[in-house]
Amino acid sequence: MGSSLQLIYPWIRSPLVVCSPMLRISQPALAVAVSHAGGLGFVAGGYDADELTLNMENAVDLLKGLNPPVPSQTGVLPIGIGFVLWGCDLERSVHVIQQFVPAAVWLFAASSNDQYALWASRIRDATQRRTQIWVQVAGVKEGLEVVRVAQPDVLVAQGNDAGGHGMKRSASVISLVPELRDSLDAQGFNHTAVLAAGGIVDGRGAAAALVLGADGVVMGTRFLASREAVVVKGYQQELLRAEDGGVCTVRSKLFDRVKETNGWPEGYNGRAFVNRTFLDAKNGMPDKxxxxxxxxxxxxxxxxxxxxxxxxxxxxxxVGLIHDVVPAAEIVARVTAEAENSLGETINNLKAGN
Ligand SMILES: Cc1cc2nc3c(=O)[nH]c(=O)nc-3n(C[C@H](O)[C@H](O)[C@H](O)COP(=O)(O)O)c2cc1C
Known part of the structure; x- marks a missing residue:
């Protein structure tokens, strides 16, 4: 499957490294830097189509200024746009997509799977199928249903380790990716690519995901510690300081209640740093x-x-594996090179009986 992704996105290196859309953080500079480095970057759509239009104009300018340019198909922008469906207006979003024709649109957090089907069909019509449809899912059954109703080109399999929002009930990538891949193949959907997301920050994680059957990897948290991410300094310092990622972060619905981001559909929560807000709630502090x-x-x-x-x-x-803030291009280069080395080394060690 990897090679067919390269046919569709001719600039990508192998393995594919994707920077996820992250609200207010994945802005044009980050998305363009990732694609320019041979990955695929997404601009987070946000909930305001006017702001997205300005962002996309900015992305077009940045892409025009690149030397060498990113070799995308004519009329298709070599970056994607991500939408959190419960908060976005379909008509206004399709209008922006039609105007800019991104290589991919990433759909997440629909109120129902039919909403994915509607968005997918509207986007395909508006772009004459030049824009590929990606959907982020966290379960096998969810993935199969989405494929049946919306026929996405790519499923992003989001494991429980992922930062940001995701499903409360989900496996980690280690079991989610192979079970999803097997189930898709068994149901005749072997043309649907699967990317692994959640807890991957380096080439070892990427290599493992490939062995599990993924066609590439998606990273969010790693790119928070990139120069181009729109992230305040204290946040980046916290990312660098963090140790023991499964302990210093936690999944909870509390974060939405406290931030008053109340539109998330049933079943979603988010993974964030454990802090005073979380500890106080645990000790009984009322939400108010x-x-x-x-x-x-x-x-x-x-x-x-x-x-x-x-x-x-x-x-x-x-997060415990992140030790530096570097340009996004360096993250892509490191992960692709390390993934290849890790795979080679593992095979050599196995052959040598180590
Ligand atoms: C700070 C942050 C913000 C995020 N915002 C979004 C978002 O706006 N839309 C979305 O589809 N996913 C969002 N995600 C989730 C990512 O799509 C992805 O599943 C996740 O980053 C993968 O796990 P990782 O962070 O361990 O790499 C966000 C993740 C983080 C860490």
Missing amino acids: QNISLHKQEVSQGDTDGGLKARTIRYAGTG
């Missing part, structure tokens, strides 16, 4: 008080984070 204290801290601007801080910051379990 927690919301007010959170607002107070957020209004004061950036913080250093940590257990005393209240500002909610999303991150995946791979």
Whole structure:
């Protein structure tokens, strides 16, 4: 499947490294840098189509200024746009997609699987199928249903380690990816590509995902620590300081309640750093008080984070493996090279009986 992705996205290196859309963080500079480095970058659509139009104009300008250019198909932008469906207006979003024709549109958090089908068909009509449809799912049954109703080109298999929003009930990539791949193949959907997302921050994780049957990897948390991510300094410092990612982050619905991001469909929560907000709630602080204290801290601007801080910051379990803030292109280059080396080394070690 990997080679056919290269036919569709002619600039990509193998294995495919994707930077996920992250609301207000994955902006044009990050998306363009990732694609220019041989990955695929997504601009996070957000909930405001006018702002997205401005962002896409900015992305077009950045792409025009690149030397060498990213070799995409004529009339197709070599970046994607991600939409969180419960918060986005279909008509206005399709209008932007038609105007810019991104290589891929990433759909997430629909209120029902029929909503994915509707979006997929509208986008395909609006772009004469030049824009590929990606859907992020967290379960095998969910993935199969989405494929039946919406026929996406790519399923992003989001495991439980993922930073940001995801399904409360989900497996990690290690079992999700192979079970999803097997089920798709068994049902005749072997043409649907599967990408692994959640907890992958380096070439070892990417190599493992490939062995599990993924056609490439998606990373969010790793790219938070890139120069191009729109992330405050304290957040990046916290990413660098973090250790023991499964312990210093936690999945909880509390984060939405406190941030008052209440539109998420049933079944979703989010993974963020454990901090004072979380600990106070655990010790019985009522949401009303927690919301007010959170607002107070957020209004004061950036913080250093940590257990005393209240500002909610999303991150995946791979965070303990992040040790530097570097250009996004370097992250793509490192992960692709390390993945190949890890696979080679593992085979050599096996053959040598180590
Ligand atoms: C800070 C942050 C913001 C995110 N925002 C979005 C978003 O706006 N839309 C979306 O589809 N996924 C979002 N995600 C989830 C990613 O799509 C992806 O599943 C996740 O980053 C993969 O796991 P990783 O963070 O361990 O790499 C976000 C993730 C993070 C860490």
